[in-house]
Amino acid sequence: MDDRLNVTYLTLDGFVELHKFRYVYFLIMFTVYVLIIVCNSTIVCLIWIHKSLHEPMYVFIAALLINSLLYSTNIYPKLLTDSLSAEATVTYKLCLFQSFVCYSLASSEFLLLAAMAYDRYVSICKPLEYPSIMRRPTVLLLLAVCWLLPVCELAVSAVLYANMKPCSFTLKGIFCNNSIYTVQCVRSLTLAVYGIFMLVNMSLFPFLFILFTYSRILLISYNSSSSRTVRTKATHTCLPHLLVLINYSCFLTYDIIIVRLDLDFTKVIRFIMTLQMILYHPLFNPIIYGLKMKEISKHLKRLMSGVKDFLSMAG
Template sequence: MAQWNGTMTLVLGGYVDLEKFRYLYFSLWVLFYFLIVSSNCVIIYVVKIHPSLHEPMYVFIAALSLNSILFSTTVYPKLMVDVLSRRQVASYSGCLFQVFIFYSFATADLVLLSTMAYDRYVSICRPLQYATVMGKTRVCVYLALAWFLPASFIAVVIILQSRQKLCSFVLEGIFCNTTLAKVHSKNPTYLVVLLSFFGIVIVVFLPMVFILCTYVRIFRVAFRSRGEVRAKAVETCLPHVMVLILFTVFIILDLMVAVVEIKLSKILRLILSLQILVYNPLLNPIIYGLKMKEIWKRIKRLGPLSNK
């Protein structure tokens, strides 16, 4: 492994013409990070200051926005430092830590979406039990589990992966994600392979199946009911479905960049990496801000839009 200032490091080799476009990269990172933080903070602020939005559905939306901020903070500040540095490197231990934080928050997104789907199911299909099933204590438990369970599992995977032999010193990306797997031995241990497969099933596949089945059930009940229930289902569930589609795009892009053995040009790999970092954290608050009527009404009152 390469040595830099006495520390074992990996080279981040995903940039294209960095010397030529250094300040363009830096400007993009600052712009994206500012838009992500500001837009998500607006959602959190609006939910916090309006008591009428202190309902489980809006609390989960605010939690999703907070998660997007934390997710982006694991990457963007390091990107800003990298493009202004003489060498784009990351310590191996720091890279492992970034992978842990990055995927802990990424999978927490999916757990939160699962909880939101369940919340909508109870609200629309079992309205008389909603106050009991989605009480304040249970909501707090759901939120805690959404961050604790993914982080616990990802930590085990990272610990096992860190014990693998290294066979390369250059990452193909601009930050540490699943590209880190390619610097390890091409023959991972049986336990790592088994745990990785188990993780994909438990953390990704099962929640997505649960969400899809839940929304199918919701829409079946809604379209058999009167117009008011149908309108409520469409208004509150459609944004969640759109966000789930974005998360699916995130998974596909991440697999294309790092896991699937396909030949990608360096610039195409960079573009895919940028979409991973931008899609969910930036578009989530836009979708909820525009599509959730109660949130949008209050956003319009915050500034110049209030006079329109």
């Protein structure tokens, strides 16, 4: 703590032998961050440019990828700076802000996946009503709810945290996440109860809703008179969403339950799991949607072919 400026500093003690591998960490994280920006932005631009992709399903995919970009941008610039510093530190208030943005966007991702599941449910189970249900105002309303609801709920938690003083000044992580809960002098019952409320509201309910919609889709797909057509449509459009959901749920389970409970894992295991979450997942989404969504894949192949032709002409 700097008493003169009344600023509290926290040490991020999640890096393994930072002094020894700092340039390796920087190179890996810088490369991955560039890949995250390029891959996610490419799919978003394809959806923006091509009118054939201006459908609710692709709009939600673009929103999901933008969410990944914002999530990564909230974390990577600070990580890159810390990897080249003698010691990774952050002010308590800045740490609270990073944690707030991190979990707002993480909650938004779950809600966006729920909105995508609803879109697929209406498209496959109620195809005749789809144009009247999934209109532009409905899509915009769903997007607004997905991004604004987590911000409003987490703002309450951030205010409660801001009024509390830390007793410990070391976090077992490489960025500010749930581990900030462990530095408080006294564990607040109000914060604990409100945290459970947010977890149920932002994660469990959307997860159960997604399971319900996809179970209904499967039932209707396999009981439909035109079963082969409906089954093919369900597979092509729902499988990528399910893969993303399973992948995201695994990482969220680690982050919320294991980190929050402060289980006694070694520093190396914590570091590897955290890296998996911030390196792997933001790249997983654009790769899955780019390869598995037929329309996006078609435009992506055309783009790659055009780039290849341009490079061959330039060479």
